[in-house]
Amino acid sequence: MIPAPAFLSNPERFMAFSRWAAPMFGALAVGLALAGLWLGFAAPEDYQQGDTVRIMFIHVPAAWMSMFVYACLGVASFLSLVFRHALADAAAQAAAPLGAAFTALALITGSLWGRPMWGAWWVWDARMTSVLVLFLFYVAYMALRAALDDEAKAARAGAILALVGVVNLPIVKFSVDWWNSLHQGASVFRADGPTVADVFLYPLLLMALAYMSAFGSLWLVRIRGEVWRRRAEALALRAARA
Amino acid sequence: MFAMLDFDASPYGAYVWPAFAITALVFIGMIAGALAHARHWRARTETLRKTAEGAEAARRPPAQDLGKDIAP
Numbered sequence: 001m002i003p004a005p006a007f008l009s010n011p012e013r014f015m016a017f018s019r020w021a022a023p024m025f026g027a028l029a030v031g032l033a034l035a036g037l038w039l040g041f042a043a044p045e046d047y048q049q050g051d052t053v054r055i056m057f058i059h060v061p062a063a064w065m066s067m068f069v070y071a072c073l074g075v076a077s078f079l080s081l082v083f084r085h086a087l088a089d090a091a092a093q094a095a096a097p098l099g100a101a102f103t104a105l106a107l108i109t110g111s112l113w114g115r116p117m118w119g120a121w122w123v124w125d126a127r128m129t130s131v132l133v134l135f136l137f138y139v140a141y142m143a144l145r146a147a148l149d150d151e152a153k154a155a156r157a158g159a160i161l162a163l164v165g166v167v168n169l170p171i172v173k174f175s176v177d178w179w180n181s182l183h184q185g186a187s188v189f190r191a192d193g194p195t196v197a198d199v200f201l202y203p204l205l206l207m208a209l210a211y212m213s214a215f216g217s218l219w220l221v222r223i224r225g226e227v228w229r230r231r232a233e234a235l236a237l238r239a240a241r242a
Numbered sequence: 243m244f245a246m247l248d249f250d251a252s253p254y255g256a257y258v259w260p261a262f263a264i265t266a267l268v269f270i271g272m273i274a275g276a277l278a279h280a281r282h283w284r285a286r287t288e289t290l291r292k293t294a295e296g297a298e299a300a301r302r303p304p305a306q307d308l309g310k311d312i313a314p
Contacts, residue, residue: 027256038247041246041247041249042246042247042248044248045248050254051248051251051252051254051255051258052254052257052258054251054258054262055257055261057262058262058265059261060269062265092245095282097275098272098276098309101268101271101272104268105264105268108261108264109264109265112257112258112260112261112264113257113261115257116254116257124268135292145304167305212284214269218273218276219286220270221276221277221279221280222276222279222280224280224284225276225280225281225282225283225284226283228280228284228286228287229279229283229286231283231287232286232287232290234284235287235290235291236290238294239290239294239297242270242297
């Protein structure tokens, strides 16, 4: 069996860990976001994009998080499906609404950048279409979980759907390389280093870390909520049987 | 100190500020949703636990006063 971190394999230890880790990640997110926004608004206008370059500081981290959260959903679903780990299933269920929110943010802020720069709110470009498909996977996962009353069946069906959706992640990432795309290619995570000027790169990275910390905090809070929900349902069932 | 910050987004203010406003709203929604979900189920669990403990105590037979039997 794959060794899980101790706090993942024991709900009591997870609850003790998350009690202090969630607010700590939240405070870290606020600090990083303030620093990122400060540098972002101190940066000069881009010579081509003008002030719309500031949308990049909130759009690009949201787009990265949409994929990262789906990867977390995929790993948690795999652990839930293969090892029937209740906390892994709770983690998967807790990640979905956050991932959907980040993906929606990426689509909306991208659209608000695209209108002045491309002259269109939306184009059926490979990157944008694959991100829309990613959003639909999140929505389908949540709808499937909500539609099934049997918790075990919902967990299994949701995990299978989530794992099918993992196929979409490389499509999102490499869509700009595989197809002719209006969307720009990778400019930060490249083998030959970032092509973004430092004055834009630093606020972008700070905002990305802020989004990551915020996700860490909110994910832990949502998993705690899931643990309590399952405890409440177990207690209600026991009371009904007595 | 704030003079070094450039909040003049013209002529793109109509796109830049809504993007930041929507981002703020979505984050507020995520925070409120996560906290409300956790607090609701924590309170529900505590209520059910207290109810279960009360029911368990009611089912338990009353403790016998052993002193009565052995008293002269």
